[in-house]
Amino acid sequence: MQRTIQYIKTELGPHYPETEVDGFIRIIFGAVLSMNYTQIILEKDKVLSETDFNTIKGIVGALKTHQPIQYILGETEFYDLNIKVNPAVLIPRPETEELVSWICNSGIKPGARILDIGTGSGCIAMALKNELKQVEVTGVDISEKALETAKENAIRNNLKVEFAAADILNWGNYNWQKYDLIVSNPPYVRECEKKQMDANVLDYEPEGALFVADEDPLVFYKTIAEFALDKLYPGGWLFFEINEFLGDEMVDLLKSLGYIAIELKTDINGKKRMLAGRKE
Known part of the structure; x- marks a missing residue:
């Protein structure tokens, strides 16, 4: 050996x-x-x-x-779960585990209804279901291939999570429930940041799940925050993973929409990567 x-x-x-x-x-x-x-x-x-x-x-x-080892092996670990991954979904990152941990420690009550927007592999949705147990979790994504992977992951981990197709930028075209908590890790890497990224990410991970136009980097966040104002119960929470360079802009966005108790949180590396706000 x-x-x-x-x-x-x-x-x-x-x-x-x-x-x-x-x-x-x-x-x-x-x-x-x-x-x-x-x-x-x-x-x-x-x-x-x-x-x-x-x-x-x-x-x-x-x-x-320079293929990502997670794609080569076809799986990775996320929050004590074994997650199938392939080029249709992003590889879960450690900072996303920190977002899950923050949510799990935020006082979510049994019976809460949770929505994960842009679910990808389903890692966030499944980790929340696995940790919080007595909650109802739904994950949505625009990609049918991603949803296939997420559904396989739910079966693999014996977790009851619902998955459905939805284009959140056109959310008015769908029927939605009301939710106690909405979480999203949407595309947030600006085109101008590509040159800072490793080849294994640029060449193999799905562009549609990563990048946004330089001229409108908050397009998903603004849409999701507006959607959440309509679909959250009063007192419900919105959680985001965000671009570390746009933390202040994100705080301003949630303030402008009337969210309260806004908190910008750093990850283990001191980067502004997580944001939460509550609907009045």
Whole structure:
């Protein structure tokens, strides 16, 4: 196994930082051999089967083209759930787990009705259902392929979450219920920010779930905030994941629409990535 580890480091070293390669080794051995980091250290003299080595070789080859490892493996972990992912959905990020944690600790009562807009893989909707239990959760998305993935994820994790197709920019065309909480992680990366992004994101993740036009970067937020004013119960909450560079603009947006108890929250890296407001 030590030779396999060295093979991975040699092949991926020219393409990724050392710390990232070490992370890949843990993920690869976990996925292919069901081994944790301690087992990797303790069983370093273990001889891999030809089948396992060829599987690892295939993963390494894909990583050299900068495909996200989550897409290569077809799955990732999110808030203690195993989530199927593919190029139809964004790969869940750690900061989104922080948003879920904030919601879970915000005093949501049993029986609450929750809507996740732009659900993608369904990770937010399912994590909230898994943690809060006695709530009713619905996820909507414009992408049918994303919804197929979300439905598979609900089955995979044995969670009762409803999923439906909807174009939130034209929300007046659909019938909606009233909700106690609405959450969304909509497209928010401006076109001008593309040059700062890694190739594995730009080349493989769905553009429609990532980018907005430079001239109207808050288009989804404004629409969703207006929608939420109409569809939230009085006292209901709206939660967003946001562009770290547009936090102040987002606060101003919610204030202008009459939201109260507005809070802009930083993530573990000190970036302004989460926002909440309450309907009076």
